[in-house]
Amino acid sequence: MSFTQSDWLNFLKPNYKILPLKERLLSGFGALCGLAISSLLSWYVLGGMNAWYIAPMGASSVLLFAVPNSPLAQPWNVIVGNTLAGVIGVACVQWLPDLTTAFSVAVGLAIFVMMTTDSLHPPSGAVAITAVLGGEAVQRLGFYFVLYPVLLNSILLLLFAVFFNRLIGRHYPMTAHVNARSKDPTPTQKVSIQPKDIEYALEQHTELLDISQYDLEKIILDAQERAHGRLQNSFVCQDIMSRDVITLHENDDIHQALDKFKAVNIMSLPVVNREEKLVGTLALYEVVEWFKSATDPRNSWQHYVRQIMSRRVVTVEPLQPIQDLIPYFVEKSFNYIPVVENQRLIGMISRADMIAALQQQLSRQRL
Template identity: 70%
Template sequence: MFHSKAAWLNTLKPNFKVLPLKDRVLCGVGALLGLSISSLISWLALGNLNAWYIAPMGASSVLLFAVPASPLAQPWNMVVGNSIAALIGVTCAMWIPNQTEAFSVAVALAIVLMMTTDSLHPPSGAVAITAVLGGKAVQDLGYAFLFYPVLLNSVLLMAFAIFYNRLLGKPYPQRPQVNIRSADPTPTQKVSIRPVDIQQVLERQSQLLDISEYDLQKIILEAQQLANRRSLSQFSCRDIMSRQVLTLRAEDDIQSALEKFKQVNLMSLPVVGDLDRLVGNLALYEVVEWFKRAADPKASWENHVYQIMNPKVVTVRPDQPIEDLVPYFVERSFNYIPVVENQRLIGMISRADMIAALNQQIHFLKEKA
């Protein structure tokens, strides 16, 4: 009996991913800091105003810091949705004497207009109600309520959310996962599920899904890659990497680095420090940009590789399967990926290495069939 009740209760729960404790705490810290800082700035700007901060910002912070990937949490939704709701709420408060009717109509109209402008933001419903039930302080403001505190609160909280989420490495606002080189589908999409396929399925849906089309594409493609791995023989990065790697030293003179580029005809080279620890990557275009700045007195101090290199490098481990590298070579047009073990550069995998390995896997599958 108890088991059946527990099973029934589970049907009421959302099918939602539970984040690790550390991530949950960071979401809470983000809301704490975001609300505190935006509230303080609002108070400094509107200190003599009774309605200097509004409660719906608490609901907005849940979206901005707990689920920033949600389409409902994007900056457009936050600012435009709250502004529309405030405008409708103030108008209804002025023209509809009965408060129950006023806030009911305000929320209904706000939903329709937000969905029409693609700015749906659930906390905005509370903004509309606040405009009606906020008391004399809000009523005295009239349409100024839209600009302060609503727009001021929204912009401040949104600005901190952008800073905080990016500080944690979360992409916010969400950006479309599209082919940056042309309007065509990406190379992987051409031979698998395409964006237009997902669009057609979503158009048949009769309800709004709280996930962006771009995230849905990414999830489907990554799931497909995992499925494809199960049908392929496994090569590791160690199996196909080149062990003799041409490198630059961090303290090398930039002129000498250019000479090395000329010798090998490569577009980028890894940069190592003591004990062959990988410390960065220098692309040929960065050397070209350095030459363009040569006449600028401010850039005269740049003489060594470490001063113009990119310290952020995508690397792989020697025991990783080569399928992990496909998105970098296909979607992001990488030419080389360093192989690192204990922070030391031990090899390099080129696009040619990948083509040779995948070609071998194709032959393997043909023979197996």
């Protein structure tokens, strides 16, 4: 069997998902801003001292802005990994006279210590080498090299990464997918794959995977849910939604909104504009908080629903399978989810609607 040039290229290329152009541009722009801003802040913090950067910070920015979901890009790994590698590198250059021996031992020992402390961060290997081969300027700093440029620039770059990733809608740093109410598995985990199942599978593999246990679990659950959806006829959102929807207008007075909450006894209502397009939601607790702070002069300008409503709304489309809604009702305790078509609100699905639909599906399976 002969390999063509194309075959060899495909063999060498990783099985890696290529992100959309927008995500690639945002990753590059984030790294550009992160390095520039953290460098300027370093210069300011140090009172005008010449702020020089070390190459490993560029490598850290690749992880922080291109693959922030990676376990290797989390704050613990960036701060602790770079700091440990810096300490080890400085110690090796001081105690081992031969530079080849010094940087080889520094990198090997840094990898071992980082893996032992669960702080593995690939750019930290370059931090260890820089401490050894950085020249006279680095050697004069001694262990101060760990504080600056390593620790200071790591912290500044990390803080900007947190701000930037959240600004564009990414969840960073990643949080564990656990049950916030008890030590038990979440409701979905109880009837499907549980963390202990993932732990057992991972224990059978000694290789380090560049994905967190929680992300791996979510991917498996999503694939499992999609597979189940192919095996049975299911409802779509328009089949179970309520079409006679009670709404608030964005220009309603907050007192009017409270009266409507009292009349319908609902904890949250959708907010629409003049074109009947969904622009937000208002929860009863947000109205209560407004009344609590009404005497604060800083809030004296707030009189309308649009000024206190939540603009980030989870919505679904009319032809979307109802299985897509389960994580929101089960894991995140949603009470209602709006159904929109061309941004216009056409219905609402409540938790009771979901329970009725799922009960009907269970009845079908018994037949």
